[in-house]
Amino acid sequence: MPVSHDEKVVREFSKQAAGFADPARNEAFTSHLDRLVRFMDPEIDNEDVVLEVAAGTALVSRAIARRVRHVTALDLTPAMLAEGKRAVDRDGVTNVTFAHGDATALPYLDRSFTLVATRFSLHQVADPKAVVREMERVSRPGAAIFIADLVRPDDLGGDPDRIERLRDPSHNTVLTEAQIGELVTGAGAEIKRAERFEIVRPLDPWLEFSDTPGDVREGIRRELRDELSGGPATGMRPSERDGELHFTHSLLFLHAIAG
Template identity: 75%
Template sequence: MTVTHGDKVVREFSKQAAGFSDPRLNVAFTRHLDDLVRFMDPELDLDDNVLEIAAGTAIVSLAIAHRVRHVTALDLTPAMLAEGKREADRRGLTNVTFTEGDATALPYLDRSFTLVVTRFSLHQVAAPEAVVREMARVSRPGAALIIADLVRPDGLEGDPDRIERLRDPSHGTMLTEAQIAGLVTEAGAEVKRSRRIDFTRPLEPWLELSRTPADAAARIRGELEEELAGGPATGMRPSRENGELHFTHSYLFQHAVAG
């Protein structure tokens, strides 16, 4: 039986689902959530019908639910959606719908939503161009498209995707800011503004969140240690803080308008 990339995503994120509610493990997602909501703020309206694509545990949907009419959180992994639904119920939110579905083939009619957002999905999927194309297709003319993703800085030495796949085999390919802008333009939308953030995070919680096997985790630690000692670049920009290994990710927030 052939294992698809989607199968890998469901397998890996089913393992990770419970950890997404743990701020110790999920520090990157939780720390920059407020930054993303502030970035989105000018586009939020109480009449908005919002779609969050590849929503995971729907932390963006839950964060903006009180600011819009309705949010649909769509994801491929049932375990992630279940975590999000439990949190929505705990908060008493009644305007969030959870739907299992594929970000590259959305089960919605054209021009169905007034705002579409995806967070940390393009580097994970096999066909990021299909995700952006679908975002544009289901958006009404003039609707906001918000992309928040892990990106590869220009001129970066080393191959961070290789390290990312050692940690999580469902990782795809990090795009550059220009490549994402190109996908948006090809989909018929127009980029309006962007913001990039570099974030240095501790290695061990990152490995624990993904439940990376011990042998793969040891290889990652070893390669980062070797780079710090003057060895080959990994692309992960390692550092040591208070005796602990850290690495640096770059995050992009991009706002476009559907045509």
């Protein structure tokens, strides 16, 4: 029987959940969290009722919890939610609620939240349009909506999604900034501002974090080395630093206002 995309997501992130609790392994997910919080900062209010969609271990929720009234962190993978719950219990944070649910069909009434956010989810889900539409639906008029995700440069050669799926079979598609913008405005929200930047990441920790099989890892390394030697573009924009392979991701922070 074919495995659904959601089942792939749960399987892969159940494997990765423990890694999210290890700061030494989780650097790629935490290194730009402070930058995102600074980007969100002007809109955060101590009366906010917040929803983090596809929250994983609720990194964003945990980062802003002490500054808002309440945060709900919703995710499809129970193992990720369990790691987040352990973290808030350890830190004595009492205003974060964890909910198991589907980002494409949020179990909340219309206009329930004053701030809604999602981080690193649109490239992972099967239906990003539905996720953005649901985020707008549950936002009160004038609420802040934040999206932080990978984006594909317009002029990029090669197929980075193929490499991403080799590494993590639950990966779907990295959208362009324009495509994400169209999802937001198509859902009825107004884009207020955006910030885009690039990060260069070492390849081996990225492959290790997802527990990618050894033969697949070596195939990915070989393709990136071939590109550096003049071979076909992979879309991963490889580089070499001190003998270690690296690649480049483009990130987008977007702030919109719910209609």
